[in-house]
Structures are given as C-alpha cells and as structure tokens.
Amino acid sequence: MVTQISIFLPNRPNQLAKVTGILMKEKVNIRALTVSETSDYGILRMIVSDPDKAQKVLQGSFLVDQTDVIACALKDAPGGLNEIATVLGDSGVNIEYLYAFVGKATQAVLILRVENQMRSKAIDVLGNAGVRIYDPEEIYSM
Amino acid sequence: MSDQVRYWAKEIETMPRAQLQDLQLRRFKELATRCYTKVRHYKQKFTDMKITPDDIKTLDDVKKFPITVKADLRDNYPFGLFAEPMENIVRIHASSGTTGKPTVVGYTKHDVDDVWTETMARSLVCAGVWRGDVVQNAYGYGLFTGGLGAHFGCERIGAAVIPMSGGNTERQIMLFQDFGSTVLTATPSFAAYLAEIIKQQKIDRKLIKLHTGVFGAEFWTEKMREKLETAFAEVNATGKFNAIDIYGLSEIEGPGVSNECIFKKGNHIWEDHFLAETIDPKTGEPTAPGEPGELVFSTITKEGIPLVRYTTKDITSLNYEKCDCGRTHVRHAKITGRSDDMMKIKGINVFPSQIEYVLMKIPGVAEHYEIIVERDILDKIKVRVELTPKTFSDSMAELENLKRTIEKELYTTLQINVAVELVAPNTIPRSIGKAKRVIDMRKEG
Known part of the structure; x- marks a missing residue:
C-alpha cells in the first residue's frame, strides 16, 4: 500500500512554500500532489519519496496525516x-x-x-x- | 408630532420624588415578603444573612439584601425562582444563559398587563409615539422578549403595530412605503442597515414617513444616534428623525424597563415598578448618583419571577434630577459597557462561556479558540477553532462535517448563526493568565 501524506494548509500566502522548503532541505522528493481547498484552508495531499521522513520533518510546523x-x-x-x-x-x-x-x-x-x-x-x-x-x-x- | 411632550401615566411619571420613594419602600417590602414566603432560594438567602422583610424601615435598608445574579437563575433552572404556580403563569420567555441552558422567566397576567405592557406603553409615549402612529416592529418575535414586548405596548397606546419581526430587509422596506410606517422599533444596527438600503434603492422620500426609531437590545452610542438620525432624515419625507434608546432585559421584564424621552438625556427608569441602584462591581457596595456602577434592579411589583437586587452587569450611572420633560423618574446614562464578558450580537446576548460550552462538547476540538465579532453594517460573529491531530485527516468531507456540526451546535445554543473557521494548531495566540478569547472589531457605535 502506498502511503500518502496529507497536510492542513491555511489559505494564506507562503504556506505551500513553507512545506516545499522543508521538503527540499530534507531532500524529500515529491512524486505527485493534489490540493483541495475551501475559502479558509486547503488540504495538500502528496506522494513523496519517503513518507515517514516527510511526516517527521513536517509535523512540527503543520498538521500532517498519513493515509493508505x-x-x-x-x-x-x-x-x-x-x-x-x-x-x-x-x-x-x-x-x-x-x-x-x-x-x-x-x-x-x-x-x-x-x-x-x-x-x-x-x-x-x-x-x-x-x-x-x-x-x-x-x-x-x- | 414627535417633538411634543406626552405622558401615558402622567400622575405617576411626574410624581414628586418623596411620594415615589414612599411607594417604592412599600413595594420593596411587599417584594421581599413575596420572595421570603414563596421562593425557597430567597428564604434561604435571607435566613443566611439573618434578615427578614420586617427589617425594612427605609429605602436605605435595601442594601442589606442579597444581590441576585444570572447564575441564580441558572442554578434554579427552569422554574425554581418562580413565586407562582404554573396555574398563575401566562407567559414564559427565555434569554441566553452563560452556558448551554437559557435563563427562563415567567409572567403572571398582572406582570404582562400591569407591569410590562404598562411600562412599554409609557416608554413608547415617552419616545414620541402616539395613537395614529404605524409602528413597524422589527424586533424578533419569539422567546426573545423584544418583539412581543414592543407589540403589546403599541396596542396598549392605540398605535397600529405591524408585527414584522426581524430580518427580511426587502419586505421591511416595501412595508415602509406601502403601509406608511411612522415608527420603527428595531436594533440600532439593523436600523442602520435598513436606512442604508433605502438610500441605495433611491426610494422616493415622500413615501418614507418614519419620524421616530425606538432602538435597543444592543449597546449604542451618541455617535451612532447622530448617524442614525442623519441617515433616516436623508431618506424620509420630513427630513427629521428621532432615534430614541429603549432598554430592558428579560430577567426584569424585557424591553421597557427604561426609555429615553424626546430630550434624549438618559433613559427614564419606571421606578414605581423597578427600584434601581448602581453598585461597585468589585465590592458590591452602592455607588453614588452620577458615579458609574453596575445597574441593579428590584422588580418591586412583579409576581411571576420577583427578583431582589438583580444585577444586570451593565455599567452606567444614575441621574435623579428632574428632566426637561417633567418626569421625575431617575435616568440612567447610556450603557458604557459590561462588568462581565457578555456580548450583544444582533440584539441577542452571547457569552463566550456559551461558545466554550458548545465547543467542549464536541470531541476532538482543542481548547484553543477565538471569537471574532465584526460589524459590516450588520453584526457578524465568527469562531476560529484549532484542529488537533485527532480531528485532522486527508478527508475534506470530514473536516467540513466537523465545521458544520460545530455551526449547528452553536446555533442550537445561541440562536444566531456563527461562522466557524477551522485553523491549524498554534494559530491562535496564547496568552498568559486569562485568555483573551474575544476580538470585537465593531467600530464605535
């Protein structure tokens, strides 16, 4: 089963960049992604090269969930x-x-x-x- | 029409103060006796404080009696403070409690006819309303006292009342034109909204006959009065408009506890029914006339739920000077604030504790939340709720369900629509000590 990473993103400038910045620094590669949004927030869903590492490095700054x-x-x-x-x-x-x-x-x-x-x-x-x-x-x- | 001083009960409204105080003393004694003999809560309180109705010799003795607070009504929910059996109760109203349960009040026929409707009639006449006026009543009808209170007062004085209730802007404006409404009873924020829409729609001002607004159920300022008077004078036939303040709360009776006269120098409290004091919120000691304090009422003629020294938590001061209108009844200044954290939103009382009560019932909602009140002409309230790892998943449907559940529960408890915004953890500023939960962005007025 493939593990997907889901991230809660407030609908504000620079939120996505913060996520991708962390992943870049930690050398986690994004394979695929999709974003669903409401007027207040979005959910960023990603398939990455190392989901456990992504969760570990992101969860200090974001709400992160793993889904099969x-x-x-x-x-x-x-x-x-x-x-x-x-x-x-x-x-x-x-x-x-x-x-x-x-x-x-x-x-x-x-x-x-x-x-x-x-x-x-x-x-x-x-x-x-x-x-x-x-x-x-x-x-x-x- | 509206610049003529009229009275509904001239003899009482202009009664010399010494005589009025004799009446109050006698009636306070009767109130204390009713409470002592018929309400267990008061029997206990008086006994604990070693006082009986016989200790009342002068009006100064009133301050020996215990203060009643909203929590006393909650603790005796729903009918525990009623002094009469249900056979004698003809009406029940409710307003917001501090948590999930409302504050319930009951009226006997005497309370409705001789106290509430009577003082409401006086209030309307005091404001410049009279027989022949067409009153468009835009206070909400229902458990809230505003609609029915104003309604029966209008009928009592012989004005034609249109039971329009709140909201429904387009229809309100249609009736202004078609029925020739001369008086609007509404919350000041809704009135301001209506004036703005009339202006936007460029309605022929000959069709707008409104000369007076009796505005209340929200706190408003002199600045707001100027704004409202100008706004209506710009769109009505005469180019003149009086915005008059009405005050009340369901615990005491509803609207009509006090009302401004056309001189607009404070609200006359109908003292033959409501004995008023101001107290220091910290010490509970009476404050001197002219000094700010919490406004406290004893409902000296009421039977259904008679209250001794009920504190409204509204901050104001009292002025015993005789008014230019000839009335001798004490005036209170515009309410300048609250000694608790109650908010008035669209005329409805809202306590942050009610919102907290609702949030804490919903699993997975963090204890961090913040309430934002805005006035975009009309009041709007939003609650920002922090998500937790427990409530967050990849499913937007689940998050939207959570949001809708919170909104629904808040509506059930508060009876107003609250927008819920889900936010990320640690978004809401943490404060040291007492959390600052409410951000009120409503501008002056």
Whole structure:
C-alpha cells in the first residue's frame, strides 16, 4: 500500500512554500500532489519519496496525516480511466478522490483513495481486471 | 408630532420624588415578603444573612439584601425562582444563559398587563409615539422578549403595530412605503442597515414617513444616534428623525424597563415598578448618583419571577434630577459597557462561556479558540477553532462535517448563526493568565 501524506494548509500566502522548503532541505522528493481547498484552508495531499521522513520533518510546523492509498497503472490512452472507474463502480467501491501523474513510458499512475474497509476489495477487483497495482517502493522511487 | 411632550401615566411619571420613594419602600417590602414566603432560594438567602422583610424601615435598608445574579437563575433552572404556580403563569420567555441552558422567566397576567405592557406603553409615549402612529416592529418575535414586548405596548397606546419581526430587509422596506410606517422599533444596527438600503434603492422620500426609531437590545452610542438620525432624515419625507434608546432585559421584564424621552438625556427608569441602584462591581457596595456602577434592579411589583437586587452587569450611572420633560423618574446614562464578558450580537446576548460550552462538547476540538465579532453594517460573529491531530485527516468531507456540526451546535445554543473557521494548531495566540478569547472589531457605535 502506498502511503500518502496529507497536510492542513491555511489559505494564506507562503504556506505551500513553507512545506516545499522543508521538503527540499530534507531532500524529500515529491512524486505527485493534489490540493483541495475551501475559502479558509486547503488540504495538500502528496506522494513523496519517503513518507515517514516527510511526516517527521513536517509535523512540527503543520498538521500532517498519513493515509493508505492505492497506486495503480493507468493506460495513457482514451478509455484508461473509464476502465478503472467501471471496475470499481460495478463492485460497489466508492472513490473518495483520485489524482494521476504520468509515470514512465506509456503508463500513467493513478492514486486512488477509497474507504478504508473497501481498500482490499478494490485492490482485488482491480487486480482481477488486469490492472497493475504498484508496490510502494516502485512509486517512491519512480 | 414627535417633538411634543406626552405622558401615558402622567400622575405617576411626574410624581414628586418623596411620594415615589414612599411607594417604592412599600413595594420593596411587599417584594421581599413575596420572595421570603414563596421562593425557597430567597428564604434561604435571607435566613443566611439573618434578615427578614420586617427589617425594612427605609429605602436605605435595601442594601442589606442579597444581590441576585444570572447564575441564580441558572442554578434554579427552569422554574425554581418562580413565586407562582404554573396555574398563575401566562407567559414564559427565555434569554441566553452563560452556558448551554437559557435563563427562563415567567409572567403572571398582572406582570404582562400591569407591569410590562404598562411600562412599554409609557416608554413608547415617552419616545414620541402616539395613537395614529404605524409602528413597524422589527424586533424578533419569539422567546426573545423584544418583539412581543414592543407589540403589546403599541396596542396598549392605540398605535397600529405591524408585527414584522426581524430580518427580511426587502419586505421591511416595501412595508415602509406601502403601509406608511411612522415608527420603527428595531436594533440600532439593523436600523442602520435598513436606512442604508433605502438610500441605495433611491426610494422616493415622500413615501418614507418614519419620524421616530425606538432602538435597543444592543449597546449604542451618541455617535451612532447622530448617524442614525442623519441617515433616516436623508431618506424620509420630513427630513427629521428621532432615534430614541429603549432598554430592558428579560430577567426584569424585557424591553421597557427604561426609555429615553424626546430630550434624549438618559433613559427614564419606571421606578414605581423597578427600584434601581448602581453598585461597585468589585465590592458590591452602592455607588453614588452620577458615579458609574453596575445597574441593579428590584422588580418591586412583579409576581411571576420577583427578583431582589438583580444585577444586570451593565455599567452606567444614575441621574435623579428632574428632566426637561417633567418626569421625575431617575435616568440612567447610556450603557458604557459590561462588568462581565457578555456580548450583544444582533440584539441577542452571547457569552463566550456559551461558545466554550458548545465547543467542549464536541470531541476532538482543542481548547484553543477565538471569537471574532465584526460589524459590516450588520453584526457578524465568527469562531476560529484549532484542529488537533485527532480531528485532522486527508478527508475534506470530514473536516467540513466537523465545521458544520460545530455551526449547528452553536446555533442550537445561541440562536444566531456563527461562522466557524477551522485553523491549524498554534494559530491562535496564547496568552498568559486569562485568555483573551474575544476580538470585537465593531467600530464605535
């Protein structure tokens, strides 16, 4: 399971720079990220090269949480996401949020957050449908 | 019309002070007797202090009696301080307590008819309202005493009352024009808002007949009076407007405890019903006329929930000089502040302790919070709450749920909308000693 880092960011200038500054100094590489926002705050979610280290160096300054997410291969072609969404939907797995990044070659990587109790089911149905699930180490060092 | 001195009960309102004091002495004795014989709380208090109603020989003896505080009402929630059985109670109102439970008051028919409606009628006439006036009552109707108190006072004097209640700005402005309202009863902040909207909408000033505003349920200043009088005079038919202060609190009766006359030199307290004193907030000792102190009332004619020396915590001073209007009843100056931390927001009392009570009930909310009050014409209140590692997750839905839960709980307790802002840990400044929880950014007035 891939570990995602989530950070609570007040909606003010320089908050993101503070996070990235710390990660730069600690030589933690960001693989992928997404931000959700309200008028008051945002949540920055990241896949990084070393989630435990990221948590350790950030938690003095920020609210940080770790969440298990699924990283799976996404065909970088029309219908790629549709295939995965259909497989999960047909199995009654609700996707809470997702984001993607382009990995190597023609594969994109999809980060999926589903309800905790649905996670192993999601992995099973995706695996049965021939979708490749990545190991954490592959993602962290990609 | 509004510059003519009129009385509702001339004989009483202009009664020589010596005679008024005789009446007060007799009535205070009756009050003490009612409390002693009918209310366990007072029986106990008087006994502890080794006093009985028989110890009252002069008005000076009043100060031997215990002060009643809001907490006494809370400790006897809901009806413990009522002196009459429910068969004799005809109305129940409630206002904010200091925590989750409201402060409850009950009225007998006599309290409603002969005390509250009577003093409210006097207050309106004192303010320059009369039969023939059309009063648009924009105080909230409900558990809050403002709406119904003003309403029955209007009917008593024969004015036509429009029970409009608060809010609903567009309709308020439509009725000003269509019904030709001549008097507005509202909180000063809402009145200021209405004046601004009338101006913005460039309404034909011939249609705006308002000549007087009876404004209260919030603290306001002379500066605010100037602002309100100018704002309405700019948009109404006559180019003249009186902004008059009304004062009251549900524990004593609701609006109409005191009211300014058209000379606007302090609020006349209807002393044949409410015996007023000012006390030093620290020592509890009476302060001299003209000296600031907490305003204290004994409800000398009330039956439902008679109170001995109830402290309002409002800071003001008393002026016993006869007024230009001919009334002899003592005047209090504009309320300059509170000796506790109660805030008035949109006419509603709010205690920081109520907000704390709500927050502490919600799991995962840190003890660090701050209350921000702003006036963007209308009052706005926001509570900033620090998140904890326990409440934070990657799920925005959960955070938004937490925010909505806090907002809902705050509404349930306070009966006003509070915006909640979730903030990161250590965002709210820590202070040494008593935490400064409230930031009131409302400008002067």
